[in-house]
Amino acid sequence: MKEIFLCAINNILSGVCKEDCKFCTQSIRYHADIERYTYKKIDDIVAEAKIAKSNGALGYCLVTAGKGLDDKKLEFVAKTAKAIKAQVSELNLIACNGTANKEQLKYLKESGVDSYNHNLETSQRYYSEICSTHSWEERYETCENVKSVGLDLCCGGIFGMGETDKDRDDLLHSIASLSPQSTPLNFYHPNPALPIKSRNIELAEALDIIKKAHNLLGEDRLLMVAGGRELLFTNHEKEMFEAGANSIVIGDYLTTKGIKAEIDRDRLKQLGYQIATRCSTD
Ligand code: SF4
Numbered sequence: 001m002k003e004i005f006l007c008a009i010n011n012i013l014s015g016v017c018k019e020d021c022k023f024c025t026q027s028i029r030y031h032a033d034i035e036r037y038t039y040k041k042i043d044d045i046v047a048e049a050k051i052a053k054s055n056g057a058l059g060y061c062l063v064t065a066g067k068g069l070d071d072k073k074l075e076f077v078a079k080t081a082k083a084i085k086a087q088v089s090e091l092n093l094i095a096c097n098g099t100a101n102k103e104q105l106k107y108l109k110e111s112g113v114d115s116y117n118h119n120l121e122t123s124q125r126y127y128s129e130i131c132s133t134h135s136w137e138e139r140y141e142t143c144e145n146v147k148s149v150g151l152d153l154c155c156g157g158i159f160g161m162g163e164t165d166k167d168r169d170d171l172l173h174s175i176a177s178l179s180p181q182s183t184p185l186n187f188y189h190p191n192p193a194l195p196i197k198s199r200n201i202e203l204a205e206a207l208d209i210i211k212k213a214h215n216l217l218g219e220d221r222l223l224m225v226a227g228g229r230e231l232l233f234t235n236h237e238k239e240m241f242e243a244g245a246n247s248i249v250i251g252d253y254l255t256t257k258g259i260k261a262e263i264d265r266d267r268l269k270q271l272g273y274q275i276a277t278r279c280s281t282d
Helices: 042-054 071-087 102-110 136-148 165-177 203-217 229-233 237-242 261-270
Strands: 003-013 059-064 092-096 115-117 152-154 157-159 182-187 222-225 247-250
Touching: 003 042, 003 071, 003 222, 003 261, 042 059, 042 071, 059 071, 059 115, 071 092, 071 102, 102 136, 136 152, 152 182, 157 165, 157 203, 165 203, 182 203, 182 229, 203 222, 203 229, 203 237, 229 237, 247 261
Parallel strands: 003 059, 003 247, 059 092, 092 115, 115 152, 157 182, 182 222, 222 247
Antiparallel strands: none
């Protein structure tokens, strides 16, 4: 029976980013109507990690808004990781904190972080259309840094931001060139405040992307459908898993609501899938 891996995310520092990524409500430039806060209380994050674990999450991702890590943010993520590892067993900890150098990543690894998530977002060619404040190459370099310090790499992107079919293929090939352990596929969720006004992707194209990603990345990797799942795959979950997805994000996303974890768990059961209980596809 096919196993599905569940992952949960926690936005531990939200909505205070100076960068101009046109798909992101956390940029302060677009004044999107989202909750914004600096450092969440570590005790609260640990309590939320316990809930995610009890909902079946094997992966738990600590996300901070902003271009990358500075000393204060690094220390905060490291302390949070240590607190979670001390109090919640068998949870794969993923940090997602933007651009990072090798020293910072080594420190996170020593603090209990297992994987680092950094997405390429779109193709190298299209990237300048969606962001002008940092480069695609810088993103790629952070992904290489992740691998060089021995952290697992989680690397994916966003589809439906106005890119062409060729951009989609190029993005998938660039992701595959990094051979990540897991790949989140996000589908753009339009917000009236953002410069990218609509999503140019339909269900059939999204399924095709999952199939291509599955073929390129291989059976033994985690292929996660993350943001935008509800918009495209509600009542099409079986097709999504049959196309090659083997992982989903449960609960809320960074700034948008997700499906309640119980509903996802019931749906997986109805479809005849098992919820994975250990974090490996071996
Ligand atoms: S750097 Fe990250 S948090 Fe900042 S605007 Fe871009 S995607 Fe959003």
